[in-house]
Amino acid sequence: MHPARIFSVVLLSFAPYVSARQWRDTGTGFIVLEEAWTIPELLFQLPNNTAPPLGVTFAELQANLLDIHNQRLQGMNENNVDFMVLSCSSPCIQGIADPQTAAETAVTVNNRLAAAISNNTERFGGFASLAMHNATVAAAELTRAVKELGFLGVLLNDYQQSGSDGLTPLYYDQPEYDIFWQTLSDLDVPLYLHPRTDVPPILTFQYSHSPFLIGPAQQFAATLSGHVLGLCANGIFDRFPKAKLIVGHFGERIPSDLIRIESQLLKQVPFGLPMKQNVSTYWSKNIFETSSGNFATNLLKFHIEEIGLKQIMYSIDYPYVNMQDGTTWIDTLPKGVLNAQDFASFSRELAINILRLNE
Numbered sequence: 022m023h024p025a026r027i028f029s030v031v032l033l034s035f036a037p038y039v040s041a042r043q044w045r046d047t048g049t050g051f052i053v054l055e056e057a058w059t060i061p062e063l064l065f066q067l068p069n070n071t072a073p074p075l076g077v078t079f080a081e082l083q084a085n086l087l088d089i090h091n092q093r094l095q096g097m098n099e100n101n102v103d104f105m106v107l108s109c110s111s112p113c114i115q116g117i118a119d120p121q122t123a124a125e126t127a128v129t130v131n132n133r134l135a136a137a138i139s140n141n142t143e144r145f146g147g148f149a150s151l152a153m154h155n156a157t158v159a160a161a162e163l164t165r166a167v168k169e170l171g172f173l174g175v176l177l178n179d180y181q182q183s184g185s186d187g188l189t190p191l192y193y194d195q196p197e198y199d200i201f202w203q204t205l206s207d208l209d210v211p212l213y214l215h216p217r218t219d220v221p222p223i224l225t226f227q228y229s230h231s232p233f234l235i236g237p238a239q240q241f242a243a244t245l246s247g248h249v250l251g252l253c254a255n256g257i258f259d260r261f262p263k264a265k266l267i268v269g270h271f272g273e274r275i276p277s278d279l280i281r282i283e284s285q286l287l288k289q290v291p292f293g294l295p296m297k298q299n300v301s302t303y304w305s306k307n308i309f310e311t312s313s314g315n316f317a318t319n320l321l322k323f324h325i326e327e328i329g330l331k332q333i334m335y336s337i338d339y340p341y342v343n344m345q346d347g348t349t350w351i352d353t354l355p356k357g358v359l360n361a362q363d364f365a366s367f368s369r370e371l372a373i374n375i376l377r378l379n380e
Contacts, residue, residue, distance in 0.1 A: 046379055050103035051351065052372040054148075054213065055176075055269045055313040055336040057110035059086045060133050063126075066116055068218070072236075074343045085340035086110055089137050089145065093339070097144065100348040103369070105339075106376070107134060108148040108176035112217040115153065115178040118187035123152035127162055135170040146376065148176035148213055154183055156197055160204035167208050173376045174210035174265075179217040179245050188220055192248055194255040202261040211265040211309070211375055214249060216241035216273070237270075237314065246273040249308075254286060256295035258307045265307060265375065269336060271320055272310035275300070276327045304328045309375060314338035316350035318358060330359075334375070335368050 059066075064083055073082040085092060089107070097105060109130050117123040130150045138145040149166035151159040166172040180190040193201065205212055218224070219240060228235050249268055258264060268275070275282065283299045305328065312321065313336035324333060337347040355364050373379050 046373060048103040050101040050369070051335055052104045052106075052369045052376075052378075053102055053313075053336045053339070053347075054106045054267065054311055054334065054372060054376075055215065056105050056107055056339045057086060057341065058089065058107040058134065058137075059110040059113070060130060061087060063109070063113065063130075066112060067110070074341065074346070077340070077343070082340055090141065094141075094144065096339070096344040100344040102337075102344065104144060104146065104372075104378070106146045106148055106173055107138065108213065108215070109134070109150040109178075111178040111215055112182075113178050114150045115181050115217055117152070118182045118184060118189075120152065120154035120158075120183070123154060123181075124158055124162070126150075127152045131162070131166050131170060131172070135172070142171070146378075147172045148174050151175055151177060153177060153181035153191055153193060153198075153201075156199070156201040160201050163201070163204055163210075164208065167210055172210075173378075174212060174267075175205070176213040176215055178215050179248055182220060188222060190220070192251055194248070194251040194257055199260065202257060202264055205265075206261045206263040209263070209265075209377065211267050213267040213269070214245065215269060216245045219244055242270065242273040246275050249273060249275060250282065250300070253300050253303050254289075254294065254296050256297065258303045259295075259297045262306070265309065267309045267311065267334075267375070269311045269313040269315075269338070271312060271315045271317070271324060271333075272304075272308075272328075276304065276310065276324050277320070279304075279327060301328070304332060308332065309334060309371075311336035312347075314342045316347060318350070318353065321354075322358070330363055330366060331371065333367060334372050 064086070067083065067086070071079065071082065073079055113130065114123050114127045117126055127150045134147045138147060147170070149163055149172045151162055153159050163175055166175070180192050183189045183191050218235065224235055228240060234240055252258070252266065279301055283301065286294065286296070286300070309332045310324070311334045321333070335351060337344055351368060354367070355361070359367060
């Protein structure tokens with residue numbers, strides 16, 4: 022199905038989504054932020070060779086992406102997840118090259134998500150989907166999603182496809198996106214930057230020798246880390262010091278390589294490097310990471326040393342990762358890895374603060 026023929030905007034009738042500011046902290050369970058959901062019209066974006074979690078069929082993965090209040094909620098109850106933020110599964114709007122279709126689809130997706138969770142905002146929140154062809158249009162829809170739908174921020178699936186052939190990538194580190202970053206800062210909500218599968222020419226050029234590396238094993242992190250570092254190097258966080266960015270999978274490997282990244286970037290200063298501070302500074306002030314789909318205790322310890330626990334939150338990456346896998350891992354952390362205060366921060370309290378759930 023061609024993206025331009027997906028559907029036109031659908032005007033829905035639904036009870037107003039309870040504002041995020043009305044959420045009440047009534048439990049001690051986990052809060053998770055990178056958890057995928059979609060609508061039936063976008064299931065075609067899920068490649069047939071997507072590898073589901075162990076023990077899950079491809080058909081079950083599709084069903085889990087569409088579901089909110091059945092097996093998803095049951096899994097949350099069984100795995101001590103108090104609150105889950107839902108967002109549109111990759112690539113969602115970033116995979117729609119036509120600007121008008123993308124903008125209309127973003128409105129539809131946001132309305133559908135708001136309607137779907139309006140009866141249980143004690144357990145579910147939403148991140149907005151946006152078409153990023155035009156920063157002014159994106160800023161307006163973000164404002165609507167936050168102020169009218171009560172969404173907690175925005176999740177973008179890496180670069181926006183554009184152009185008549187869909188092969189022109191748009192990155193959000195350019196000056197024309199300043200209005201978007203200003204709006205994000207003014208609303209005081211985070212942007213979660215999430216991976217996507219590259220367009221076919223890039224995949225052919227880089228991964229034809231080993232297509233098994235497409236996706237989480239390598240391509241996701243390699244592509245998204247370049248976008249994140251572009252935001253840093255091009256001075257986004259200097260121009261917008263209040264902007265908050267969240268990156269999953271333990272930061273797409275960036276904190277693991279900060280020394281080399283920064284030493285190489287410093288060599289570019291004489292050539293007019295736009296960034297005014299180093300990546301470590303941005304990571305201590307503007308950038309946060311989650312553990313989504315990367316349950317590695319030694320890596321957590323290393324990142325605590327590199328960037329500090331105050332920048333790290335728990336997440337799962339459901340339904341691409343089984344909730345039980347996350348629970349099995351996080352339940353080991355109070356046993357000699359994190360003290361009670363640090364565990365509370367990692368598992369819920371930092372997320373409450375970033376999402377402003379206690380206001």
